[in-house]
Amino acid sequence: MTLGLLHAQSIDKLVKVALKKHPSLKTIQHRLSAMDERIAKSQKWANPDLSLTINDIQFRKPLGRSQERMQYHALNFKQIFPWFGKLDARKTYAREQKHVVLHSYKAARTALALQVRTTAYSIKELQARIGVLSRYRRLAKQNIKLYTDMISTDNMSHADSISAELSFSRIEIRQERYRSLLQAQKEKLAYLIQSPVTRINNALHIKRPRSLQYYLNRLTHNPIYHIKLAQNAAANANKVLVDMETHPDPYVKVGYFNRPDFPDYASVTIGMSLPLYGTEKLNSEIARKEALSSVSASLDYKAFLKSEIRTNYAKLKEAWRIYNIIQRKSLPQLGHMLELSASSIEEGADLFTYTNILEQKLALEEESISMKAEYLRTKAKLKALIGGL
Numbered sequence: 001m002t003l004g005l006l007h008a009q010s011i012d013k014l015v016k017v018a019l020k021k022h023p024s025l026k027t028i029q030h031r032l033s034a035m036d037e038r039i040a041k042s043q044k045w046a047n048p049d050l051s052l053t054i055n056d057i058q059f060r061k062p063l064g065r066s067q068e069r070m071q072y073h074a075l076n077f078k079q080i081f082p083w084f085g086k087l088d089a090r091k092t093y094a095r096e097q098k099h100v101v102l103h104s105y106k107a108a109r110t111a112l113a114l115q116v117r118t119t120a121y122s123i124k125e126l127q128a129r130i131g132v133l134s135r136y137r138r139l140a141k142q143n144i145k146l147y148t149d150m151i152s153t154d155n156m157s158h159a160d161s162i163s164a165e166l167s168f169s170r171i172e173i174r175q176e177r178y179r180s181l182l183q184a185q186k187e188k189l190a191y192l193i194q195s196p197v198t199r200i201n202n203a204l205h206i207k208r209p210r211s212l213q214y215y216l217n218r219l220t221h222n223p224i225y226h227i228k229l230a231q232n233a234a235a236n237a238n239k240v241l242v243d244m245e246t247h248p249d250p251y252v253k254v255g256y257f258n259r260p261d262f263p264d265y266a267s268v269t270i271g272m273s274l275p276l277y278g279t280e281k282l283n284s285e286i287a288r289k290e291a292l293s294s295v296s297a298s299l300d301y302k303a304f305l306k307s308e309i310r311t312n313y314a315k316l317k318e319a320w321r322i323y324n325i326i327q328r329k330s331l332p333q334l335g336h337m338l339e340l341s342a343s344s345i346e347e348g349a350d351l352f353t354y355t356n357i358l359e360q361k362l363a364l365e366e367e368s369i370s371m372k373a374e375y376l377r378t379k380a381k382l383k384a385l386i387g388g389l
Contacts, residue, residue, distance in 0.1 A: 008199040011120045014189070015113045015389060021194040022112055028105040035098035042090035049078040053255075071259065078253040086249070089241040096234035103230050106387075107223035112192065113389040117380040119189045124204050125373035126182040129366055133175045136362045141168065167355060171362075204372040206323065209316050209379070215309045221387035222305055228298035235294040239287040246280040248272040305385065312382050319375035326368045334361045 019025065053074035190196045253269035338357050
């Protein structure tokens with residue numbers, strides 16, 4: 001099937017497209033649908049046994065069936081009857097298993113949305129870096145021309161001219177690396193949303209982060225945490241079901257006996273298995289410990305989740321502070337130094353100083369872009385940790 005081409009879209013729109021089209025989610029949807037059949041199956045009795053018996057085959061006359069009263073043909077029917085509430089317990093267990101799959105589906109949606117957002121922000125970051133490098137590439141060309149002019153008037157050495165050309169080459173190399181990374185990220189995004197994208201509308205814009213408490217108050221919305229809770233509920237339901245297995249199910253066996261030349265008759269047998277060897281008690285103990293294990297797993301994940309939120313929030317604040325330092329202090333200072341250096345060049349000052357300041361300003365602008373992208377990716381991670389899409 002040919003993939004459709006998505007033109008300019010917002011990141012929120014890309015997330016919706018991915019959630020609608022990605023095949024990994026459809027896989028879980030099919031599993032979820034199958035759980036309804038599992039619930040229906042839990043209410044079915046075990047299949048009955050039907051058997052045919054030919055009794056007393058005498059070797060001296062194998063086909064003779066009227067030699068004595070013990071010779072008969074019998075048709076037997078055996079049915080086990082589940083009781084002690086086992087059908088209801090099976091249904092409860094199947095429903096809890098369905099809840100596990102349901103929360104797995106929600107967790108997969110959250111993870112997919114996070115991948116779309118982080119990939120989209122990486123694309124915007126690389127595009128911004130390439131744009132900045134293109135601007136500085138033009139300035140580097142101008143510097144090379146200035147060096148060439150100065151060399152012709154003996155005011156500058158040839159080595160300084162080569163240094164300017166090397167600076168220009170370094171910019172070109174970085175651009176090529178960013179273009180390669182950009183293409184890889186675009187391919188990844190195309191896979192996530194199942195369609196190529198021409199342009200992403202969102203700008204790399206950040207604002208003051210929410211409080212840490214905002215995220216901590218919502219950690220119980222995390223879908224993986226809900227999987228752990230659902231697994232605990234399923235383990236408890238399984239323990240109830242296993243405990244009931246200590247009470248054996250009775251069975252009824254009915255037989256119809258046909259005897260040639262003699263009266264027919266019927267038989268009825270009622271029985272049950274005898275739990276003599278303690279297997280059921282061992283299974284119950286296994287189920288109890290597995291239920292305890294699931295409780296510990298949910299508590300452990302909740303603690304881990306709290307740690308993850310705190311760690312990522314620290315990264316968020318760090319990116320916010322560094323971005324503001326660059327924007328409010330470093331870049332204005334370098335801009336002022338660049339103006340002074342440019343004025344000095346007109347008076348015959350060293351052009352190398354101007355080039356050096358220009359490279360520092362380029363590095364800071366790239367760092368600023370990096371911090372904005374890192375802030376948005378970390379914010380998306382925090383959003384996913386509290387179950388947001």
